[in-house]
Amino acid sequence: MNTGFPDELALNRYEENCLAMDQEHSHAPAAEVFEEIFNRYQSMVFNLTFRILGDREEALDVSQEVFFSVFRKLHHFRGESSLKTWIYRITINRASNRCRWWNRLRRRGTISLDEHLSKDDSRTLSDSLESAGNTPEQDLVLQEQRLEIERSLRRLPVQQRVAVIMRDVEGLSYDEIAGLLQVSLGTVKSRIARGREELKRRLNGTLG
Amino acid sequence: MRCEKVLGHLSLFLDEMLEVELADGVSQHLRSCSDCSRELGRLKKLRNALTSLEPVEAPDYFYDLVNLKISRARQESWRKNLQSAFECWWSRVRTTEGMWYVTRLMGAMATIVFFIAISSAMNPIYLGLSGQLPGRGGVALIQPSQQLAKNLQKVFGSPLAAQKKPIRSSDPKINDQYLANLAQSVSRTAHDDTVSVVAVVDRLGAAKVQDVLEYPSDDSLLSDFTDMIMTAGWRPASQNGRAVDAWLVLTFSKIYVYN
Numbered sequence: 001m002n003t004g005f006p007d008e009l010a011l012n013r014y015e016e017n018c019l020a021m022d023q024e025h026s027h028a029p030a031a032e033v034f035e036e037i038f039n040r041y042q043s044m045v046f047n048l049t050f051r052i053l054g055d056r057e058e059a060l061d062v063s064q065e066v067f068f069s070v071f072r073k074l075h076h077f078r079g080e081s082s083l084k085t086w087i088y089r090i091t092i093n094r095a096s097n098r099c100r101w102w103n104r105l106r107r108r109g110t111i112s113l114d115e116h117l118s119k120d121d122s123r124t125l126s127d128s129l130e131s132a133g134n135t136p137e138q139d140l141v142l143q144e145q146r147l148e149i150e151r152s153l154r155r156l157p158v159q160q161r162v163a164v165i166m167r168d169v170e171g172l173s174y175d176e177i178a179g180l181l182q183v184s185l186g187t188v189k190s191r192i193a194r195g196r197e198e199l200k201r202r203l204n205g206t207l208g
Numbered sequence: 209m210r211c212e213k214v215l216g217h218l219s220l221f222l223d224e225m226l227e228v229e230l231a232d233g234v235s236q237h238l239r240s241c242s243d244c245s246r247e248l249g250r251l252k253k254l255r256n257a258l259t260s261l262e263p264v265e266a267p268d269y270f271y272d273l274v275n276l277k278i279s280r281a282r283q284e285s286w287r288k289n290l291q292s293a294f295e296c297w298w299s300r301v302r303t304t305e306g307m308w309y310v311t312r313l314m315g316a317m318a319t320i321v322f323f324i325a326i327s328s329a330m331n332p333i334y335l336g337l338s339g340q341l342p343g344r345g346g347v348a349l350i351q352p353s354q355q356l357a358k359n360l361q362k363v364f365g366s367p368l369a370a371q372k373k374p375i376r377s378s379d380p381k382i383n384d385q386y387l388a389n390l391a392q393s394v395s396r397t398a399h400d401d402t403v404s405v406v407a408v409v410d411r412l413g414a415a416k417v418q419d420v421l422e423y424p425s426d427d428s429l430l431s432d433f434t435d436m437i438m439t440a441g442w443r444p445a446s447q448n449g450r451a452v453d454a455w456l457v458l459t460f461s462k463i464y465v466y467n
Contacts, residue, residue, distance in 0.1 A: 035271075038271055038274065042270060046266040046270070047264055050264050059264075060266065060270065063266065064277055068277050068281065071278055149261065168258035169258050169259065174223070189220055193220065196251060199258075
């Protein structure tokens with residue numbers, strides 16, 4: 001799932017057009033431009049928020065906030081990084097904040113620990129049976145494994161979770177992660193190593 | 209290299225992020241240590257499992273939700289723009305001397321117009337007042353429209369002349385001193401008494417007793433008070449600057465008359 005990001009650091013023609021159009025209409029991006037941006041990045045934003053938050057509804061909510069924020073702030077965007085990097089950063093910040101908010105609620109005892117974690121078994125058995133090349137038993141095992149991994153991911157501390165997702169799910173390099181999170185390379189290494197260690201410990205039986 | 213140290217470096221070793229010398233050391237250790245190799249294998253499995261997580265699809269209505277949020281925000285921003293424009297204008301008015309005085313003048317005029325409008329809206333119920341005593345309960349009845357012109361003439365025409373009648377200084381004034389003098393002039397009873405009458409004061413300032421609500425035990429006291437009311441100088445009641453007839457209920461209580 002490596003997106004090649006952010007090898008596109010130089011603004012491509014589309015983004016330049018976006019900026020040009022945006023500067024012409026200094027307060028709000030044209031609807032067509034925004035729609036283009038949405039179509040291009042909606043999958044990335046939704047997937048990232050889903051992986052970080054582990055809940056479809058929450059992910060949808062935060063993704064809306066992300067695009068709303070993009071819509072409002074696009075005229076402040078100066079092209080110092082690529083549009084994708086900028087949106088990526090907004091997504092991570094928003095999703096991380098939402099995670100912290102949930103954690104605060106949990107600490108206060110307002111909600112139970114697993115209340116919103118178990119809602120996400122959105123993929124049905126029939127979905128997994130449709131996978132080509134596997135027997136139903138294998139699909140079932142894979143499905144179980146996937147759910148277990150997602151469950152364990154959600155139980156990681158937010159910072160470690162984000163770092164692991166960016167590295168192993170999104171396939172970003174350490175330097176890119178450090179740039180996006182605006183932390184040192186050492187911090188990124190530490191977060192990824194600890195996150196993986198914790199995941200490995202939790203998935204002891206699943207990984208074999 | 210010891211196992212604890214190698215296990216701490218496995219994650220970076222897997223991602224080829226270790227320095228060359230350190231990576232060589234880890235590599236040598238892994239060749240000879242099956243436990244650490246197994247841990248590296250598990251770490252690889254974990255990474256592969258994470259990498260192979262399939263992407264999820266956003267629902268079809270995702271764009272509609274975002275659009276809805278934006279259109280709501282646009283409405284709010286319209287209000288905010290209006291509010292900030294008003295604040296900007298108000299700030300300019302307050303800080304520009306000429307505009308400040310003009311605005312105050314306009315405000316004062318608007319206030320006057322407002323009160324005139326309010327009083328005009330409340331007036332019509334009195335326009336039909338024909339001058340005679342109202343019915344029981346004191347509510348004036350509105351006259352038919354053909355009498356309206358006559359009433360208007362009555363209301364706007366004559367009262368000004370009536371108000372011109374000055375109250376003479378020789379007219380007795382109802383005040384504590386007058387009442388004290390009156391009390392001294394009567395010397396018949398020595399107990400508390402009460403008189404309550406309905407008096408009409410017309411637009412010329414003349415008063416007469418219309419009805420007696422409560423009689424005193426001594427009838428002569430009533431006639432004294434009636435004389436007092438009729439001979440006193442009354443300022444006519446006014447309605448929106450015009451003199452009008454007024455009905456008063458006058459009660460004199462706790463009258464103690466010395467012998």
